[in-house]
Amino acid sequence: MSVKVYLDNAATTPVSKEVLDEMLPYFAEHFGNPSSIHSYGRKAKAAIEKVRKTVAKYLNASTSEIFFTGSGTESSNTIIKCAVRDLGVKRIITSKTEHHCVLHSVEAMQREGVVIDFVVLDKYGKPDLNSLGDLLAAEKGTTLVSLMHANNEIGTMLNIAEVSELCKQYGAYFHSDTVQTIGYFPFDLQKVKIHFMSGSAHKFHGPKGVGFLYVNSEAMLKPYIDGGSQERNMRAGTENVPGIVGLGKALELAIEQMDANRQYLLSLKHYMINKLTNAIERVDFNGDVTDEGSNCKVLNVSLPEHEKAELMLFNLDMAGIAASGGSACTSGSEKGSHVLEAIGADPKRKAIRFSFSKYNTKEEIDHTVETLRKMLKGEPVKQPIA
Ligand SMILES: Cc1ncc(COP(=O)(O)O)c(C=O)c1O
Structure with a gap:
């Protein structure tokens, strides 16, 4: 087995x-x-249009509702900022655990006078639907609900169908940041209405720097980027053709392998939960870890308070094991995780996010858990070969 292990697939x-x-x-x-x-x-x-068909078929949407972008971040910025500009959105209901591409876009809109309401979350980071219903019932003008499908740090999943129903009942627009679930979950937008979705190819074995945006035909937006008439005037700039082709192939494979992948990723996750629980006293997990309530590819581990815990990610990296403390986009900043803070996780316990792909093996998990155990015990660990 290669001694290098990559467990940062979120x-x-x-x-x-x-x-x-x-x-x-x-x-x-x-x-x-x-x-x-x-x-x-x-x-x-023709290559681009073929991919548009693949995405539209996967979502059970029309090809005229799919637009390629440069990232999941661009997709969510477009949706939130253009919904305010073009659809008269006066209020956004969101959660404190959203990815920064949503949170910072929402904050930008707040500076322009849009009212922001945060839905109450339970201890797993799941939005409380009564709280969402109460917020929606309070008349505050045209509303956009932006709630992510699966949290990138803790894996907790939203009941997207129930949120869709609530939005329908109160006439609100619904955006879901589906960046972590595209290619891992089936969608049927004819059954579950979502006005806007964002996707990003590099989360499902496609290339970086290419994403897509779904815009329901009843909530059409105007362009976010001005320029040429690419993407039927919706997103100017010469298309990233190889990237879009890669997105299409990656999505085709993800769709073909979806059930088998899910079973495999779940088996890795269960295996790691068991191994960690047996090897490390007082280990715990952040977020929902149930099969139905969480993303099969994410496991957020809460380490017991320990003098060595603070340096654990660095030491794992030295040992050739790649994991993360939270979102990759905020690593490098001194700030702790806004997600863990929002769910009231114990700040004294260090969290490590392990996230799996179809290329990981149980042997890699054995190696990772054993390395972690040794580090916490202060025993020497092997360094990677190269
Ligand atoms: C939930 C979520 N939304 C959005 C993004 C941003 O996607 P991109 O890297 O394509 O900008 C990420 C990536 O980390 C993510 O996990």
Whole structure:
């Protein structure tokens, strides 16, 4: 077994070989600009439209409701800022555990006079639906509800169908940041109405720097970026053709393998929970860890108070094991996790997020748990080969 272990798949996933193979011809061979009307352009355009069909079919949506973007962050910024500008949204209901691309967009809108309400969360970080209902019932003008499908740090999942029903009942627009669940969960937007969704290819073995935006035809927005008429005037800028092709192939594979992947990721997660519970006294887990209530790929471990816990992530990295303390986007900043703070996690306990992919094995988990146990006991651990 390679001594290096990658357990940070909520931050990003490796591009799979099949995806890379599909992308490669679109760099130098089929390099045309999709807006050009000659054969080079048409080839690139056709590739993009094929992917749009794949995404639309997966969501049970229309191709006219799918727009490619440069990231999940861009998708959520577009939705939140344009919903205020174009749909007359006067109030946003969201949660304190959203990804910063949502929270910071919401804060930007607050500075422009939009009212922000935060839904009450339970100790697992799940929005309380009574609280959401009460907020929706208080008449404060056109409302956008923005609640993520699965939390990237603790894995807790939203009951998206129930939230959709509540939004319908009160006539609110509904956005869900589905960046962590696209490719891992089935969606049927004809059954569960969501006005806006955001996706990002690098979370499901596609490339970085390419995402998509779903906009329901009843809530059409105007462009966020001004420029050319790409993406049917909705998102200017020459399309990232290899990236979009990669997104499409990665999504096709994810759809084909969805059930098997889910079972496999769940088996890794159960295995790690058991191993950790047996190896480390007073270990605990942040967020919901049930199969139905959480994302199969995320496990947030709460370590017992320990003098060595503070340096644990650094020491794991030295030992060749990649995990994270929370969101990759905030690592490097001194601030603790806003998600753990919002759910009232004990600040004295250090948290480590392990997140799995189809490429991880039980042997890697054995190695990780054993390394963690040794570190906490102060025993020497092996360094990676390279
Ligand atoms: C829940 C969630 N939303 C949005 C993003 C941002 O996606 P991107 O990296 O494509 O900007 C991430 C990535 O960490 C995420 O986990």
